[in-house]
Amino acid sequence: MQRIFRNTSAVFFGMLLVFAAAKAALPEQAPDTMNGYSLSQFGSFEKEWHLVTSRYRKDTGEMRLTWANDIAWKALLEKSTDDPDGAVFAKIGMMTEDDPDFTSSAVPSGVKRYQFMVRDRKKFPDTQGWGYAIFNGSGKNTSKPEDHAIDSRACSACHEMVPQRGYVFSQPMSLALNTAAPILSEATGNITFTTLDAAKLRTDVQKHLPTGTKQVRRVHGPFEKHVFVGTMGEIRPVLIREAIRTRHPALLISDDSPLFSLSYINPDKPACEDHGKKGVSVISLFTTGRPDGQLPPVARNEYCETAQ
Ligand code: HEC
Numbered sequence: 001m002q003r004i005f006r007n008t009s010a011v012f013f014g015m016l017l018v019f020a021a022a023k024a025a026l027p028e029q030a031p032d033t034m035n036g037y038s039l040s041q042f043g044s045f046e047k048e049w050h051l052v053t054s055r056y057r058k059d060t061g062e063m064r065l066t067w068a069n070d071i072a073w074k075a076l077l078e079k080s081t082d083d084p085d086g087a088v089f090a091k092i093g094m095m096t097e098d099d100p101d102f103t104s105s106a107v108p109s110g111v112k113r114y115q116f117m118v119r120d121r122k123k124f125p126d127t128q129g130w131g132y133a134i135f136n137g138s139g140k141n142t143s144k145p146e147d148h149a150i151d152s153r154a155c156s157a158c159h160e161m162v163p164q165r166g167y168v169f170s171q172p173m174s175l176a177l178n179t180a181a182p183i184l185s186e187a188t189g190n191i192t193f194t195t196l197d198a199a200k201l202r203t204d205v206q207k208h209l210p211t212g213t214k215q216v217r218r219v220h221g222p223f224e225k226h227v228f229v230g231t232m233g234e235i236r237p238v239l240i241r242e243a244i245r246t247r248h249p250a251l252l253i254s255d256d257s258p259l260f261s262l263s264y265i266n267p268d269k270p271a272c273e274d275h276g277k278k279g280v281s282v283i284s285l286f287t288t289g290r291p292d293g294q295l296p297p298v299a300r301n302e303y304c305e306t307a308q
Contacts, residue, residue: 127156154228279306
């Protein structure tokens with residue numbers, strides 16, 4: 001009996017050694033970190049930090065909430081455009097679905113993604129001193145570690161639309177009675193559009209245009225430099241506004257990547273109604289995956305824009 005026990009423990013210790021060796025062979029950067037940050041290290045930020053504001057994307061039905069830690073919150077209240085090191089902003093994007101017992105009201109139905117911006121001027125000189133990190137609903141960063149530098153530049157490129165806010169979009173919402181929430185200055189200062197001949201576009205983009213399109217409006221801005229998958233969906237409201245304003249399809253396209261985002265008024269049925277409000281029916285097509293040598297997948301959405 002004694003001997004059997006000793007043998008078993010030898011096997012057990014042998015297995016431990018095998019596990020230890022396997023662990024040591026893991027790559028240095030675990031898949032759930034980006035720029036050295038993991039979701040778990042921010043703890044229960046949604047309970048402990050300051051809720052800055054909420055936003056709702058009408059096109060995707062996504063609810064977004066933004067929090068600031070103490071340092072970032074102080075900077076916001078002081079209207080600082082240069083957050084000190086240690087300032088952190090967190091954003092959660094949540095899916096929503098109708099409450100089955102009260103269908104005109106949608107409720108959060110799961111986390112789509114977590115995003116963070118951490119101020120460390122020394123560590124992140126290439127992205128205006130902000131370290132960016134993104135995780136899916138399970139807390140995983142799904143891109144390859146070698147793509148993190150590109151992804152960070154893409155995050156930064158869009159946040160560079162608001163240098164006048166220190167590269168931070170969110171502003172504290174007003175909860176004061178009878179006081180309108182502060183109206184944000186439209187971050188269109190460094191966005192411009194040019195008119196392009198449809199015939200000169202790449203054929204893989206051209207084929208998505210409504211038949212008979214002669215001209216498109218191409219958007220230019222800091223986000224053009226380092227396009228990445230997330231930019232294609234985020235930019236849609238800007239493109240839609242331009243498509244409705246000019247009646248031409250509006251496009252984000254880069255010269256060195258197959259990613260694109262295209263929005264135009266539905267030629268078959270331009271008028272629509274949403275919850276009793278008249279609107280313009282819009283079609284959006286945008287790439288949703290990484291190119292990886294092949295053409296990326298394209299998503300098509302149609303919805304009724306009533307805000308114009
Ligand atoms: C195409 C534009 C765009 C891109 C790309 C982008 N963001 Fe943002 N980000 C926004 C906007 C707009 C907001 C304001 C909240 C909202 O509308 O969802 C925001 C808000 C945030 C916030 C809350 C603080 C703030 O600035 O309001 C964090 C944190 C954040 N983004 C992180 C990231 C990360 C990480 C990435 C890259 C993986 C990224 N963002 C890429 C446009 C962008």
